[in-house]
Amino acid sequence: MRLTNYNQFYHDRKQFGIEYAAAHTVSLGFDAVEYLVLSFTEHAIDAQKEKEILDRHGLCVTCYSVYVQLFTPDRADVERQMLRQVETAAALGAKYFHHTLFPPYNRERIANTYDEVYDGIVDMAERIAKACNKHGIVCLYEPQGAYFNGIIGLKTFLSEMKKRNCEVGVCGDFGNSVFVDVDPRDVFKAFAGEIRHVHVKDYLVTDTDIPEKKAHRSIGGRLIYESELGEGSVDFAYGFRELKRAGYDGAISFEIQKSDGEFAKAISYIKDVMKKAGF
Numbered sequence: 001m002r003l004t005n006y007n008q009f010y011h012d013r014k015q016f017g018i019e020y021a022a023a024h025t026v027s028l029g030f031d032a033v034e035y036l037v038l039s040f041t042e043h044a045i046d047a048q049k050e051k052e053i054l055d056r057h058g059l060c061v062t063c064y065s066v067y068v069q070l071f072t073p074d075r076a077d078v079e080r081q082m083l084r085q086v087e088t089a090a091a092l093g094a095k096y097f098h099h100t101l102f103p104p105y106n107r108e109r110i111a112n113t114y115d116e117v118y119d120g121i122v123d124m125a126e127r128i129a130k131a132c133n134k135h136g137i138v139c140l141y142e143p144q145g146a147y148f149n150g151i152i153g154l155k156t157f158l159s160e161m162k163k164r165n166c167e168v169g170v171c172g173d174f175g176n177s178v179f180v181d182v183d184p185r186d187v188f189k190a191f192a193g194e195i196r197h198v199h200v201k202d203y204l205v206t207d208t209d210i211p212e213k214k215a216h217r218s219i220g221g222r223l224i225y226e227s228e229l230g231e232g233s234v235d236f237a238y239g240f241r242e243l244k245r246a247g248y249d250g251a252i253s254f255e256i257q258k259s260d261g262e263f264a265k266a267i268s269y270i271k272d273v274m275k276k277a278g279f
Contacts, residue, residue, distance in 0.1 A: 047091035
């Protein structure tokens with residue numbers, strides 16, 4: 001099972017270039033990377049060159065992730081950009097292509113209903129997924145945002161994609177559902193059989209203010225703090241047991257950015273949890 005460098009690879013590559021990012025990834029103990037695209041205006045990826053460098057370092061691309069807002073007045077341009085991203089993912093040899101759907105979390109600031117957003121993105125999402133499938137890539141969606149987070153909204157969307165003969169799956173994210181007050185354990189129980197890729201990160205969810213730390217807010221008003229793996233509220237043991245029962249054999253992607261020493265601790269923790277779960 002491959003351990004994948006996600007956030008740290010993104011920052012290393014952006015700041016120091018692909019050669020440093022690849023070498024640093026190996027030194028941290030990873031054998032794979034996950035690309036992250038946060039904006040279409042970021043510098044272009046020379047897929048052929050970068051794949052050659054990754055190959056030289058013994059690294060593969062387990063997933064190619066794009067943070068995108070599909071529900072936008074400029075949907076035609078977004079779709080064109082997304083199809084280009086699919087081509088890049090294919091050139092890098094990615095097995096999975098993961099993208100967001102509708103990232104906003106604050107429902108009070110969202111002018112459109114779930115049904116309006118759903119109807120506005122489902123056809124485009126189908127075309128993106130089928131473009132992935134033509135390259136042998138499975139398109140993935142994670143619990144994210146206000147409407148496609150938790151269980152019901154994402155399950156409805158996933159079912160529709162399957163009805164449209166798209167080969168799709170779930171990116172099992174250990175943290176995102178806390179923003180809509182849904183326990184990640186419930187998410188992994190609901191989607192374990194659909195999960196093809198996993199993101200690990202941890203949050204402390206509490207009603208107690210921690211003055212020295214920056215807090216996020218869940219839709220129900222709970223305080224959410226970024227945490228070291230194993231020190232927050234996420235029950236990794238439960239999630240990995242569900243994955244084991246479902247026969248999961250995909251990669252484990254670390255959605256964290258740390259010092260080298262902190263990474264060693266984080267990797268050791270996840271390996272221990274996985275071992276206890278039977279992996």
